[in-house]
Amino acid sequence: MLLHHYRFQPDETLFDAAAFREALARDSQPVALFKLALKTIRERLDDRFRAGADVRDLVYGRAWCLDRLLEIAWERFEWPDDNVALLAVGGYGRGELHPYSDIDLLLLLGTDDDTPYRESLTGFITLLWDIGLEVGQSVRSLNDCEREARSDITVITNLLETRTLAGPEALRSAMRERLSTRHMWSSAAFFEGKWQEQIARHYKHNNSEYHLEPNLKSAPGGLRDIQMIGWVAKRHFGPLRYEDVVAQGFMNDAELRILSQGQAFLWQVRYALHMIAGRAEDRMLFDHQRALAKLFGYTDTPQRLAVEQFMKAYYRHVTALAGLNDMLLQHFDEVILHAGEALEAKPINARFESRGGYIQLRHPNVFLRRPGALLELFLLMAQHPEIEGVRADTIRQIRDHRHLIDDAFRDDLRHQSLFMELLRSGGDVPTQLTRMNRYGVLGKYLPEFGEAVGLMQHDLFHIYTVDAHTLRLLSFLQRFREERDTDEYTVAIDVIQKLPKLELLWIAGLYHDIGKGRGGDHSELGAIDAAEFCRRHALSGWDTQLVAWLVEHHLLMSKTAQKRDISDPDVIHAFARTVRDETHLDYLYVLTVADISATNPTLWNGWRASLMRQLYTETRRVLRRGLDNTVDRQGWVSETREEALGLLRTIGADVTRVAALWQTFGEDYFLQYTPSEIVWQTQGILAHHDDHLPLVLVSAPSEDMTEGGTKLFIHTRSADDLFAATAAAIEQLGLSIHDARIATSSDDWTLNTFILLDDDDDAIRDAARLETIRRHLVEELDDPDDYPQIVSRHTPRQLKHFRVPVEVIIEQDPANARTSLELIAPDRPGLLARVGRIFMEQNIALSTAKIATLGERVEDVFFITDKHGRPLTDPEAQARLRERLYEVLDV
Numbered sequence: 001m002l003l004h005h006y007r008f009q010p011d012e013t014l015f016d017a018a019a020f021r022e023a024l025a026r027d028s029q030p031v032a033l034f035k036l037a038l039k040t041i042r043e044r045l046d047d048r049f050r051a052g053a054d055v056r057d058l059v060y061g062r063a064w065c066l067d068r069l070l071e072i073a074w075e076r077f078e079w080p081d082d083n084v085a086l087l088a089v090g091g092y093g094r095g096e097l098h099p100y101s102d103i104d105l106l107l108l109l110g111t112d113d114d115t116p117y118r119e120s121l122t123g124f125i126t127l128l129w130d131i132g133l134e135v136g137q138s139v140r141s142l143n144d145c146e147r148e149a150r151s152d153i154t155v156i157t158n159l160l161e162t163r164t165l166a167g168p169e170a171l172r173s174a175m176r177e178r179l180s181t182r183h184m185w186s187s188a189a190f191f192e193g194k195w196q197e198q199i200a201r202h203y204k205h206n207n208s209e210y211h212l213e214p215n216l217k218s219a220p221g222g223l224r225d226i227q228m229i230g231w232v233a234k235r236h237f238g239p240l241r242y243e244d245v246v247a248q249g250f251m252n253d254a255e256l257r258i259l260s261q262g263q264a265f266l267w268q269v270r271y272a273l274h275m276i277a278g279r280a281e282d283r284m285l286f287d288h289q290r291a292l293a294k295l296f297g298y299t300d301t302p303q304r305l306a307v308e309q310f311m312k313a314y315y316r317h318v319t320a321l322a323g324l325n326d327m328l329l330q331h332f333d334e335v336i337l338h339a340g341e342a343l344e345a346k347p348i349n350a351r352f353e354s355r356g357g358y359i360q361l362r363h364p365n366v367f368l369r370r371p372g373a374l375l376e377l378f379l380l381m382a383q384h385p386e387i388e389g390v391r392a393d394t395i396r397q398i399r400d401h402r403h404l405i406d407d408a409f410r411d412d413l414r415h416q417s418l419f420m421e422l423l424r425s426g427g428d429v430p431t432q433l434t435r436m437n438r439y440g441v442l443g444k445y446l447p448e449f450g451e452a453v454g455l456m457q458h459d460l461f462h463i464y465t466v467d468a469h470t471l472r473l474l475s476f477l478q479r480f481r482e483e484r485d486t487d488e489y490t491v492a493i494d495v496i497q498k499l500p501k502l503e504l505l506w507i508a509g510l511y512h513d514i515g516k517g518r519g520g521d522h523s524e525l526g527a528i529d530a531a532e533f534c535r536r537h538a539l540s541g542w543d544t545q546l547v548a549w550l551v552e553h554h555l556l557m558s559k560t561a562q563k564r565d566i567s568d569p570d571v572i573h574a575f576a577r578t579v580r581d582e583t584h585l586d587y588l589y590v591l592t593v594a595d596i597s598a599t600n601p602t603l604w605n606g607w608r609a610s611l612m613r614q615l616y617t618e619t620r621r622v623l624r625r626g627l628d629n630t631v632d633r634q635g636w637v638s639e640t641r642e643e644a645l646g647l648l649r650t651i652g653a654d655v656t657r658v659a660a661l662w663q664t665f666g667e668d669y670f671l672q673y674t675p676s677e678i679v680w681q682t683q684g685i686l687a688h689h690d691d692h693l694p695l696v697l698v699s700a701p702s703e704d705m706t707e708g709g710t711k712l713f714i715h716t717r718s719a720d721d722l723f724a725a726t727a728a729a730i731e732q733l734g735l736s737i738h739d740a741r742i743a744t745s746s747d748d749w750t751l752n753t754f755i756l757l758d759d760d761d762d763a764i765r766d767a768a769r770l771e772t773i774r775r776h777l778v779e780e781l782d783d784p785d786d787y788p789q790i791v792s793r794h795t796p797r798q799l800k801h802f803r804v805p806v807e808v809i810i811e812q813d814p815a816n817a818r819t820s821l822e823l824i825a826p827d828r829p830g831l832l833a834r835v836g837r838i839f840m841e842q843n844i845a846l847s848t849a850k851i852a853t854l855g856e857r858v859e860d861v862f863f864i865t866d867k868h869g870r871p872l873t874d875p876e877a878q879a880r881l882r883e884r885l886y887e888v889l890d891v
Helices: 017-026 030-050 055-075 115-130 142-151 153-160 169-178 187-204 223-237 242-247 253-277 286-295 306-337 373-383 392-404 407-411 413-423 429-438 447-452 466-482 490-496 502-511 522-536 541-552 556-563 569-579 582-599 606-625 633-650 655-663 667-672 675-687 722-732 767-781 831-841 875-889
Strands: 084-089 103-109 135-141 162-166 345-347 352-355 358-361 695-699 710-715 736-741 752-757 807-813 818-826 844-850 857-866
Touching: 017 030, 017 055, 030 055, 030 115, 030 253, 055 084, 055 103, 055 115, 055 162, 055 253, 084 169, 103 115, 103 142, 103 169, 115 135, 135 142, 142 153, 142 169, 153 187, 153 223, 162 169, 187 223, 187 306, 223 253, 223 306, 242 253, 253 286, 253 306, 253 392, 286 306, 306 392, 306 429, 352 373, 358 373, 358 392, 373 392, 373 413, 373 429, 407 413, 413 429, 413 502, 429 466, 429 502, 447 466, 466 490, 466 502, 466 582, 490 582, 490 606, 502 522, 502 541, 502 582, 522 541, 541 582, 556 569, 556 582, 556 606, 569 582, 569 606, 582 606, 633 655, 633 667, 633 675, 655 675, 675 695, 675 710, 695 767, 710 722, 710 767, 722 736, 722 752, 722 767, 722 831, 807 875, 818 875, 831 844, 831 857, 831 875
Parallel strands: 103 135
Antiparallel strands: 084 103, 084 162, 345 352, 352 358, 695 710, 710 752, 736 752, 736 844, 807 818, 818 857, 844 857
């Protein structure tokens, strides 16, 4: 890249070419000498890196050393004439080499006949491989270069950046003339081709610079984006000096500074990454992230891990580079390639107009004269959905004037009114807030949000930085507003239409995670910030209370649905008391669904959707009945029995046999299951006539149902190790248990129900696979004492890099006469089967289990009793159970 005013000074202390030539003349083993020289160069450069040398000296210095070595290697072969040259191309052609970068070479011939050079070319390449160089080489004539470059943008791009290492410079000059814009790939065609190439590359990385294990070369904001700017500039302007880049209007000094600083940062990270990995590596894998943070001097603090601090710096740099790349390429397209096109300017107001579907300033000093226009611009885009974006010159003006947003700006009632008008506009508010974040305005106006930009949590569950997750949450809320024909979010789509004030939802979404990274409970800290925002923006007391409550309780609904037994009326009633009214419930439901969906693409599934729907529906029923009405458990049981019995009568079931069977079921059974589930299980039991084989029923949601999981029902003689054996058998099938209800009838038969999902967290619907599941479980459970083997699959690579300490929390559930055990542990294949074995060893009976896998850890809740059905209150028994769980799972 020639986009900064840096000049490498040759350094003989890195490599003394004259001394090396003398050593070659004296030694009969040239390969060994070349290898030693390469090793010495690498060690010297690495030592300088650790000592804090300028990374540019190291990257250019490595290329300079390789230049000298390749020249010397070239001299060892006979070249019959001056019609062959050795060229560095690609990154090496720019004079840039990281520790394990490929050495890209072009052996350029003036003629199509390579016969006179074939022997020397083969010998030269063989020598390079023998001495351990990772060489990417091609042998092409001038005609080959012209033909291939004309048809392939990758080839023309590589040949844009070449240097002659050996042989006549005239050959490279001839090649450059043939490849010039006069003959092929005009500036416009080259730009369009590279832009489409970048779009495809970004798409492979989900169009986001925020990844758990980002690729610092290819992802948005990475080194390729920097190189893209250089390629476009070189193709249009030719080789540029630093002064020329700004003079041509391609970028200004501030932008060049961002580019140079971003490149220096990424070069440092890439250099270190190569050193740590011992190979060419551009993926910042988890184990590498920790090593990088340590190498760059980050240390853990009570608020944040060292690796989180390092990755925040990384995300901030790549975010700035991605935004700069977008702006510069748009500027190039608008101002340089299409400068002569006449686009009608349509005035919007005294300060803004639209041109070609993009908004722009009508006068260059608008932001200086009226700083509030920095907010007004986004309000206008929300009010005018036909505006597709911001023109590049105006983006540049935003970047140059955002420093005007200071305390006085934030305290100005006019500006507060503009921001609230945006939130109340009824337009696509999340898109405008995302643009504000991209251009650095949102974090200036809301400094507390600015602190969260680039903040990540080093785990497999939260795969986005706080700011990216927050904006994704808002985009899901917008999706709920707009969609009508999807089954994935039917309840959320219906509920959001009823919310009286959408701006309260936008504010709660903005602030729900804003307290992260500060230490303390982020929900409580965020609630304080949210209340302060509301007061500053003159919201009513009721609105302020609702927003603060939503932020403080934004995890309540998901925790209740996934960790509590929501078939228990007391659980529903307690949740309803916290929620208080339907308005709070509606806002909380929509916020929760968006939060789950925006945390991780795999998190929202049919089973979670069914849990959330059940909790929402049951809570609404309680609220409508009135919080003062106590839970009528007996009435609930009677109502469920009558409805199930009515359904069985309609299909001709023997009512006498049904009544006899139900006599053995406890009342809790009719609290836990819906009438349709009871009918399904009852029919299966009455139709099963072989008491020597377990009854196994498997049922999937119908094809038109998006909610729920695959249900497994097991009715067999009770056995101590049945749950453990069932868990092991299910895991053998590569399936996961997400819910378990374990019950035993009075005549010692099991009534065990499980919710199963596949590896993609989807319900299993295929009839053949359902039958395979049923047969497998019948075979494995016909004798539970013949215990199925616990799976021993390899632990996935990512899981190995996280140390999750086992945590066991034992509490009493007096309303249901049982004990709650919450287990937090590292996720590993076979975990649930091992827990089941421990329960069996410790004489523990399981009644219900709620299984949640959150990235690298599980947060499972088990409701247990002793073998006599009593709560586990004995401290010694609790201690033994806790110790055994630690022993087996804390590995």
